[in-house]
Amino acid sequence: MRYLWFLLLLLPLALFPFPYYLTLLNFFALSAMVALSLYVLTGLAGMTSFAQAALMGMGAYATALLTVKVGLSPWLGLGAGLLSALLLALLLGALTVRLKGHFLPLSTIAWQVALYILAGNLVGLTGGHTGLTDLPPIHLFGISLDTGFRYAFLTLFLLVLLVLALYNLRQSRIGRALLALRGDALAAASFGVDPAALRLKAFLLSGVIAGLAGFLYAHFLRFVNPTPFSLEASIKYLVMAVAGGVGSIPGVMLGAAFFTGLEDWLKDLLPLLLGRQGNYETIGYGLILALILILAPKGLWPMVERYLPSRDPGLPKAEPLPLKSPKGPRGEVVLGVQGLQKSFGGLMAVAGVSFDLRRGEILALIGPNGAGKTTLFNLITGTLVPDGGKVFLFGREVTGLPPHRVHLLGLGRTFQHPHLFPELTVLENAALGTFARTRAGFPQVLLGLHRREEERALATAYGALRRVGLESLALERAERLSVGQQRLLEIARLLASGAEVLLLDEPAAGLRAQEKRELASLLRSLAREGYTVLIVDHDMDLIMGLADRVVVMNYGEKIAEGTPKEVQRNPLVRAAYLGEEEVA
Numbered sequence: 337m338r339y340l341w342f343l344l345l346l347l348p349l350a351l352f353p354f355p356y357y358l359t360l361l362n363f364f365a366l367s368a369m370v371a372l373s374l375y376v377l378t379g380l381a382g383m384t385s386f387a388q389a390a391l392m393g394m395g396a397y398a399t400a401l402l403t404v405k406v407g408l409s410p411w412l413g414l415g416a417g418l419l420s421a422l423l424l425a426l427l428l429g430a431l432t433v434r435l436k437g438h439f440l441p442l443s444t445i446a447w448q449v450a451l452y453i454l455a456g457n458l459v460g461l462t463g464g465h466t467g468l469t470d471l472p473p474i475h476l477f478g479i480s481l482d483t484g485f486r487y488a489f490l491t492l493f494l495l496v497l498l499v500l501a502l503y504n505l506r507q508s509r510i511g512r513a514l515l516a517l518r519g520d521a522l523a524a525a526s527f528g529v530d531p532a533a534l535r536l537k538a539f540l541l542s543g544v545i546a547g548l549a550g551f552l553y554a555h556f557l558r559f560v561n562p563t564p565f566s567l568e569a570s571i572k573y574l575v576m577a578v579a580g581g582v583g584s585i586p587g588v589m590l591g592a593a594f595f596t597g598l599e600d601w602l603k604d605l606l607p608l609l610l611g612r613q614g615n616y617e618t619i620g621y622g623l624i625l626a627l628i629l630i631l632a633p634k635g636l637w638p639m640v641e642r643y644l645p646s647r648d649p650g651l652p653k654a655e656p657l658p659l660k661s662p663k664g665p666r667g668e669v670v671l672g673v674q675g676l677q678k679s680f681g682g683l684m685a686v687a688g689v690s691f692d693l694r695r696g697e698i699l700a701l702i703g704p705n706g707a708g709k710t711t712l713f714n715l716i717t718g719t720l721v722p723d724g725g726k727v728f729l730f731g732r733e734v735t736g737l738p739p740h741r742v743h744l745l746g747l748g749r750t751f752q753h754p755h756l757f758p759e760l761t762v763l764e765n766a767a768l769g770t771f772a773r774t775r776a777g778f779p780q781v782l783l784g785l786h787r788r789e790e791e792r793a794l795a796t797a798y799g800a801l802r803r804v805g806l807e808s809l810a811l812e813r814a815e816r817l818s819v820g821q822q823r824l825l826e827i828a829r830l831l832a833s834g835a836e837v838l839l840l841d842e843p844a845a846g847l848r849a850q851e852k853r854e855l856a857s858l859l860r861s862l863a864r865e866g867y868t869v870l871i872v873d874h875d876m877d878l879i880m881g882l883a884d885r886v887v888v889m890n891y892g893e894k895i896a897e898g899t900p901k902e903v904q905r906n907p908l909v910r911a912a913y914l915g916e917e918e919v920a
């Protein structure tokens with residue numbers, strides 16, 4: 337289906353007699369590329385950039401300087417253009433990806449404005465607002481691409497390649513990880529995603545795409561000046577992407593087509609209506625964007641998509657990913673917690689807790705509400721940095737390591753409130769677990785060289801869904817699951833990750849009695865296979881019937897440790913639970 341995008345290459349033939357529309361077609365292709373750079377950044381990674389036109393400008397000015405001032409070939413200009421855009425994206429990304437909330441878009445605005453001013457003021461280098469003229473045309477296979485007709489084949493061909501590459505990206509471990517980052521960076525990190533590094537890579541890819549569009553723009557007009565690389569232009573690209581539907585590739589393409597046509601139409605219409613010349617189309621743009629976002633908050637594409645036949649991706653049939661290295665002997669300490677401490681202001685949430693977790697056992701961590709159980713989980717998994725104490729995983733100290741590094745060493749967790757991605761399918765949610773078990777990086781993924789590994793990742797995720805009994809819902813969106821099913825999906829994601837040590841935070845909350853029995857039998861069989869489980873739950877029947885040992889916390893301290901029978905008899909435990917619930 338996706339290869340139908342190649343039909344776009346017929347458009348120059350259809351528009352051959354109309355040079356004006358051929359020009360518009362080229363502008364559409366270039367705008368669509370920049371808008372697609374925002375698909376990567378905003379649609380997938382959830383970041384907003386107002387600096388795409390500046391990145392495009394880097395591509396344009398680099399080639400203009402090399403070809404006009406130095407007299408080199410445009411193909412060298414292409415290399416220089418992509419490199420310059422990459423370097424700017426690296427600078428922008430390195431300084432901004434850690435910024436949260438509105439600070440990221442605001443800082444991109446600042447960079448965009450600064451670079452625009454620079455391009456206008458460095459007259460000796462850039463020609464100022466007059467710009468650089470007489471760029472050479474691109475030659476391809478001995479043909480000079482010096483007409484809109486010829487050029488359109490190049491721009492559309494590259495656009496289609498980009499579209500296909502981005503489809504590959506979306507359907508890959510990286511696409512899933514980016515979407516996960518957008519929704520919930522903590523959950524993504526708990527499966528081995530390094531949030532800052534991945535965001536930076538998304539920034540770089542988006543910068544290179546915008547740089548390519550800039551290079552093509554420069555050799556199409558054969559002239560560059562700062563105007564097309566202004567903040568206003570950046571806003572235009574963002575409007576295109578958002579109005580079309582920044583969350584999908586067809587949406588962004590639709591937005592680019594719609595606004596390229598609209599801009600042209602408004603440029604003719606508004607002076608007629610208003611009786612004077614001026615950049616009034618920007619006002620028209622704003623009004624139309626507002627209207628679209630009121631009527632279709634997710635952009636135009638979801639409205640169109642509703643009427644298209646839905647595609648059945650089918651269930652994965654490949655071999656699952658290979659098992660990780662063989663597990664060690666049962667009973668060996670896999671997780672050591674020594675004197676962990678954490679306080680929030682004056683409140684001691686965890687006060688010097690120590691225990692060992694041995695391979696193949698199920699250890700329950702219980703305690704009244706607010707006892708510090710979740711905080712302890714967060715300290716072990718690297719979500720919080722302890723004030724004191726140490727954590728050892730497989731004998732290696734992991735105290736203070738970030739969650740993605742801790743996961744890579746073989747520890748996985750579920751959350752007290754399920755951290756799932758409602759817009760992804762159940763299968764994709766489970767497949768996120770395989771992130772750290774798969775390798776394909778951006779280049780392989782964009783070129784589509786990851787498909788075998790991807791099939792195996794999906795097969796692994798499907799196998800994990802089968803283990804928790806969710807396989808019949810694999811292709812449903814996760815938002816359709818009940819709370820109990822969401823908890824099972826979190827466990828499936830954990831199983832798909834291949835983690836050996838499983839930290840489960842209240843996995844039985846919201847489950848019905850039968851589901852709880854099934855969960856208990858699943859956890860028992862996992863423990864028999866050599867998985868190690870640390871479980872927090874308030875369901876005493878479940879815990880007492882399931883756990884090999886129990887650690888009891890109260891007011892941040894460990895007050896008891898032993899077999900279920902021992903802790904039930906412990907007077908301190910009984911006192912802690914008095915008035916809450918009976919430890920029976």
Ligand SMILES: Nc1ncnc2c1ncn2[C@@H]1O[C@H](COP(=O)(O)OP(=O)(O)OP(=O)(O)O)[C@@H](O)[C@H]1O
Nearest residue numbers: 680683685703704705706707708709710711712752
């Ligand atoms: N980020 C935070 N900032 C301030 N206080 C916090 C923070 N996280 C937890 N606390 C406090 O630390 C104490 C321990 O909380 P924690 O969530 O670890 O307990 P819990 O045993 O998991 O409770 P529950 O069973 O209700 O989930 C509580 O008093 C809680 O209010």
